[in-house]
Every structure is written in structure tokens, then in C-alpha cells.
Amino acid sequence: MAKHFPDQKLMANMTAKMLLELGAVRFADQRPFTFTSGLASPVYVDCKRVISYPSLRGTLLDFLLATIDRDIGRNSFDVVAGGESAGIPFAAWIAAKLSLPMVFVRKSPRGLGPQASIEGDLEPGARVLLVEDLTTDGASKLQFCKALRRAGAQVDHAVVLFFYNIYKDTLAHLDDNGLRLHWLADWWAVLEAAQEMDAFARDDLENLENFLHAPLEWSGEHGGATRIGTA
Template sequence: MIPSAYPSDATMAAMTARMLLDIRAVHFNTKDLFTHASGKQAPTYIDCRKLISHPRIRSTAMDFLTCKVMRDAGLEAFDNIAGGETAGIPFAAFVAERMALPMSYVRKKPKGYGRAAQIEGEMPEGARVLLVEDLTTDGGSKLKFVDAIRAAGASCAHTAVVFSYGNLPDTERNLAAHGLTLHSLTTWADVITEARRGGDFDAETLEEVERFLDDPEGWRASRGLS
């Protein structure tokens, strides 16, 4: 069912941040740091995949994401919804169901057997594809998925995520240079605002996390981290 409500960006950002906090998808620890996929350490970690285990929150977030994409990109802008392996697959399925569109998914690399496919499902040549993922940091993984979609003969000019870091200035610039527009619901700044309002973390932790988010590399360097 296609959602018919179109909340403001500010409302969606705040509510999505609150939902992520409520399901404990947001983790801050300024002492025992988290190691990210890049190998770098940080006092922040977010696990948007937890959304799939909370039906009411999941449904609300997917309604928001669908509304935002249809409002910003157009109601008839897409022919196919693609999820990026693996975290993006369930979110792509939820959005595809709401938009009444076919769904496919993109592997990180071609599988080494059978048809050696990188695109699973049907993605016709010339199809206008929306790439859906759980989150984006610098946008690097999005470019690989988009390249695979385009190599298959489809087009992809938009990607939608629940969460964008929002503190990496090159992200949208890098995506735009690749012909890709980013649609996201909420950012670290929104989460910090909502966490402070709701008292989810103590003030000292939030202040230290903000210092990190303002200058991640400087924060790491000041602590002797690479």
C-alpha cells in the first residue's frame, strides 16, 4: 500500500532518530571504542538492521522513506527497487511493496558459480532503479552497487537510506559526481538532538560524541588512533 501522508523532513528526521534510540540501535561509548568496517575506531555505532525486528517502528520508517522518495524524486520515477547486499535487501523489499514495484538485489561481487550473476531478480534493460540501503557513510559502497546496476543496462540516479552520517562533507558531493542523488531520513545531528531531549545518554558522553563528529580524524589523532 502506497502511503498517502507526507510529513515534513524535520518531523521525519526527529521521529526516525527517536525510533532508532528506542530500539537501542544507537550506541555511544567514549571509552570502549567501536571498530567500524573501515578498520577505524569511533565512539559511535548504529545498527539500522535492528529495525527489521520491530514491526511498528519498521513500518513507520518505511512509510517515511517511501513518502520522502516519492515527494523528492517523483511518484512515477522508478520501475524497480534494488537492495544492496545484504543490509539493504529487506528495506528494498519493504519499499518495493509500498510502491507496488518489482524488487531485485545487487551482490557486492558476482557469485562464482551458476550464472555468475551480480543482479538477482529481474531488472529489465532500461529500467529506472532506486537503490535502497540501510545507511551511508561516505557513499563508497553505493557507487559499486550503482555501477553494477548500470552495467546490467538499467539506470540508477537515486539512492535512499534510513540513516546518513551527515558529518562527512564529501558524501553527497561524491554521489552527485557519480550522477546519484541521496535521500535519507535522519543523521547523527538529529540523533544527538533527540538523545539530548530524551535523556538517552549523559551530557558528558553526548558532548564527547559531538566533538568526535565535528572532526573525526582530529579526534582520533588526539588519542593516538589511526
């Protein structure tokens, strides 16, 4: 008998509403947010707030596990890896749910050798699932992925709670580097949920929608980078 999973669109809508209820979606007051990539944005999602709310956290973990089962298969990997630092708690909870070993990946290596960026025991050839809280343009996911591969791991999939899903060619670039991304919600789901909930002022929603349709142009107009990979 085929296994049935929760509807993907429903999970995206519920995830977006939970992030809004937690106050995880923030609008910049005066100056825009600027990411490490140099991109400017009028909005920011703080997924780290999830760790302080056990009930909602449990629901989101169930959604992540359903996404893993549907899109990857829990028998497709041997180890769960969290990216420093926000990905670590989510990776730990998923590893515990699946009774699998866990490691975490540092942003910068400590010491020398192929495992200088890895904390925990990682056997060469291990199939690793990379877990993070969110993805903007995918750059940090590839950095973590390269560190895991240098240590001898096989990394084909990454899962996150939130994906910006507004920067052109992000998914294609990840795919070209052998990494497939899976996520619960994106900015389009948040926009829809915010409109349903009447969560923000009309001007804020209009500004958000303008940004989502032309994020690089918005960034350039507000002092940020105008393309991926530049500051």
C-alpha cells in the same frame, strides 16, 4: 491541488527518537568501532534492529515512502534494488508497497557477465531506486550503483534510513558520480533527540558532539583512518 508531505525535520526527529528507543544507537565501551573504510568512531547505528519491531518499522517505511514521493516521485523508477545484506528487507518492503519488481545487489560478483552481482531479473535500461539501511561515507552506495549500471540499469537515486552526514564532500562525491542521496535522519538529528530525551550521560553526549564536529581528527586520534578512502 498540491500534495502535502510530512515535515522533513519532524520526520528526522521522530526517526532519531525511534532509533534511540530501539537501542540502535550504541556507544563503544572501550575500543572504538572501526568501519570497513578504516574510519574509527565512538558510536554506531544498527538500523537492522528496525526489522524486529513491526509498528516502528511501519512508521519508518511510511516516512521513506513520503521521502520518495516528495524528493523523487514514485513514477521515476521501475525497479527497487536492495544492497546486500541490510538493504534487502527495506527494499523488499518498499517494492511491495509500490507493487514494483525488486532485485538485490551482492557486495561481490558470483560468476561472470554484467549481471554477476545482481540477483533477480533486471532488464537493461530499467530505472532503479537503490535502497540501503544507512550511509557513512557513501563508498558502498557507489559500489552497488556501479554493479547495477554494469548490468544496464539507470541509477540516479538512493534512499536510506540513516546518513552519517559528517564527512566532508560525501554528497558532492556521490553527485559527481550521478547518484543523489535521500535520508530520514542523520547524526545531527540523533544528537538533538538524545539531548531532548536525556538519553545518554553528559560525557557521552559531549564525546559524540566532539566527534561529529571533527570525525576524521577523532578517528586519527583513536587509531583509525584520517581521510576518506584510506585505512
